[in-house]
Amino acid sequence: MSEELKELAYKNRWIINNRWANEAYQVDASQVADRLVALATGQQIDTDSTLSSESTVDVESYGTFEPPEWQVKVEPFPIVGRRFTRDSFIKYVRWVKDNETYTWAPSGITMHHTGYPDLTMRPNGFTEQHMLNIRHGYFTQRGWNRGPHIFTDDNGIWVFNPLSARGVHAVFFNNTRYGIEMLGNFDDLDEFRNPRGETARSNGMFAAATLMRYAGISSAKLNFHRHDPETDKKCPGKHVDFSAFEDEVLSILVTL
Template sequence: MGYENVGRVWTLESFTQYLTTIEKPDWCEAITLHNTADPSLADFPNGLTLSYIENTRDYYINELGWSAGPHLFVDEDQIFGMCDLRKKGVHAKSFNRFAIGIEVLGSYDSEDPHSGRGLACWQNAAAVVRALLGWLGIEANEETILFHRQEPDAHKTCPGTKVEKGWVLGLIAAATVP
């Protein structure tokens, strides 16, 4: 099953170090960004927890029958692993075959990504994306940074109506990676 990294928790620094120890996949050309929506920031006032990751894995397996899930879950200062970055995940039907999937804590149809904890989560996510793009050897642009809602017939707002592509590309450009 594709849940090899459940139990791994990184900081930006240790995640960047981890990337130097694994081979980049030849199938990955893009990153797809999601928001967790439920849970929201308010649901996790101290950030994501390992038990949430474990429960989410169990839900994907037992309720949804997914063989894998997203690759990473990010909050304001932690990076939780779920699926092996070298293997295709399950997070956006049309993008799974060529994109790594990242879930950002928060519900950005209603919560604010531009200030406070929302901004901290998106800044951490942007730095993670920048580290991944460096590892993959690809540039950040409209084609390589995808939002879940861009999927044909997605009928979703993910990663939230308040999150705009140009703003996220700006955060990625401004991010510093250890």
């Protein structure tokens, strides 16, 4: 058996045992993970092992949901680059959890504002072309081959970096946290008070709560970019209060 298979089997089992949101499905998935590890490492397989005959995939959770194709599918720097409604974002997060191979083990969420561009520069929010442009800018100007996982605007929730892969958004948090960028410059009071900015923040809160509920992230693991000791930015904006923001995320979480 290949080393890669062993590594994937162990990682898969760790994620199921430590990052699973729905305990009812964790039991079945955990048994599958044990057998996969046994197969990958050539251990004796217990044929009497009582695997449930029911499917371990929660098909009902996303029904006939078809995920959109990634805009850029190849290395270096693949991006999803697609917009989701709140409802389809929930389905997508659940679909990814069941169908993509995670190459990292996320345990938290870090919130950002875009700052530049601000709301005035994106009067109609983002487009798919903007996602490609952001990728191009990160790649050619900053030398990144990953970016934040999510952008939100007043129209919805954009998945940028694949959710199953580590992103780049805050030096100290890249290894462990999803990055969510909300459109606007919330150091500026007009942008903060703009209803479009409020909607972008509200969509950011919804995205964070969804990752907590459906991607196994603890509700205690939300923070702001400005909590990164490696930055002197006020991100996600000096007018955004952390406690009030966190309270709103948690109040959304209980509705999911």
